[in-house]
Amino acid sequence: MTEVSNLKERIHRGEVIFGVGAQVYFNRTQLEDLMAQGDYSFVYVDSQHTAFCEIDLENFCGHAEQLGIPVQLRIPHTRHTYLVGRYLDLGPTGIMVPEVENMAEVDEAIRYFYYAQVGRRSSGGVARRNLAAFGEPTNPASIDRLAYADWWNSNGFLALQLESVEAVINAGKLAKPGVDLLAFGPNDLRFSMESLPHSPFKTVDECIRHVLEQMKDSTVQVSLGATTEEERDRLIEMGVTVLQVAPGM
Numbered sequence: 001m002t003e004v005s006n007l008k009e010r011i012h013r014g015e016v017i018f019g020v021g022a023q024v025y026f027n028r029t030q031l032e033d034l035m036a037q038g039d040y041s042f043v044y045v046d047s048q049h050t051a052f053c054e055i056d057l058e059n060f061c062g063h064a065e066q067l068g069i070p071v072q073l074r075i076p077h078t079r080h081t082y083l084v085g086r087y088l089d090l091g092p093t094g095i096m097v098p099e100v101e102n103m104a105e106v107d108e109a110i111r112y113f114y115y116a117q118v119g120r121r122s123s124g125g126v127a128r129r130n131l132a133a134f135g136e137p138t139n140p141a142s143i144d145r146l147a148y149a150d151w152w153n154s155n156g157f158l159a160l161q162l163e164s165v166e167a168v169i170n171a172g173k174l175a176k177p178g179v180d181l182l183a184f185g186p187n188d189l190r191f192s193m194e195s196l197p198h199s200p201f202k203t204v205d206e207c208i209r210h211v212l213e214q215m216k217d218s219t220v221q222v223s224l225g226a227t228t229e230e231e232r233d234r235l236i237e238m239g240v241t242v243l244q245v246a247p248g249m
Contacts, residue, residue, distance in 0.1 A: 007041055007070050007093065008157045011180050012219035016236055017041045019072060019244045024056045028063040035069060037247045042070040044244050048098050052076065054090055058127045061091025065129065072159070074098060078105055084112040088156070089125025096159040096183055100174060101167045106160060110178040113158045115149035118178060123149065130155075157181065159223060163188035165199050168207045172214040181242055182211055183223040205238070212239045 010017060019042040022034055035043070043064060045057070057073065064071045072094035073087055084095050097109045111119045123145055126137040130151065135142035158178060162168055163185035171182055186204045193199045193207075201207045212222055223242035226232035232245055 006155055008155050008180060010041070011157055011221050011242060014219075014221060014241050017242045018249070019044045019242070020247055020249075021046070021244055022060070023050070024052060024060050026060060026063070028066065031060070031063050031069075032067065034247055035067065038245070038249055040069070040245075042072050042094065044072045044074070044096075046074045047076045048074050057087070057092075058090040061127065061129070065091065070094060070129070070157075072096060072157070074161070081105060081108045082112055084109060085121040088113070088121070089128055091127045091129055093129045093155065094157040094159065096161055096181075098161045098185065099163045099188065100160040101164055101170075103173065103176075106174050106176055106179065109158060109160065110176065113156060114153050114178060118153050128152075159183045161185050162207075162211065164192040165189075165196055165201060165207075166192075168201060168210055171211045175215060175218060175220040179220055181221055181223045182215065183242075184208065184211075186224075208235075208238060208240065 018038065018040050020034060020038060020040045021044045022031060024045045045060065061071050070093035071091060073092040074096040075084065075087060078097060078099045081097055087095065095113060100106060112121055113119055115121045115123065131137045131148065134144045134148040157180040159181035160174060160179055161183045162171060167174065175182060189204055189207060193201055215222060221241045224235055224240050225244040226235055227246050229249055232243055232249060235243060
């Protein structure tokens, strides 16, 4: 396992970074065993397509904090973006918003992901990532509010998931300041392409290349999942830098 000081900066530099998926109910031993299977810089948990409990998330993030590993959470639905700050108060370092298609959704994600003066995330929560470095978490009066907000705004990482032809076409506009990653949902993207007989893209790879081209002069990177070493290596060769890989890869 790699100890991560600022994953956000590494993302912006275009380093090749691996994350691994976990179940939100894992205990510390299960998480340790998972992280020992590869050189992973973050762990990914999903609440969109799996059973999800906020208490489990808080406990899971507590285990990850003790191990020095950032957690990325995919939230349940695009319409839950206004709750991003609440999910972050439970301990994740990264958020993935699924099925993003328009600027209003991006603006809402940025607004509730970042503290002032970048966004308007509310200040509170004793389980927040790295809070103990800025005071005693159970004593809110001891927390250096401004210092923590500055730290968070420089360390938290925000991903938008592109799952439609429209989102791919508009990726350059969606990648506003404050967005760190553009991720793909390949299966829903295939549904979108299949629904449009005259889609400019016929394959997911064409969509990936289009987004990579739009991001070539940006610090925003592209993220995908890979289930085999061959797929991982092919995506890296294309220019994808952040990959959620299977355990043991």
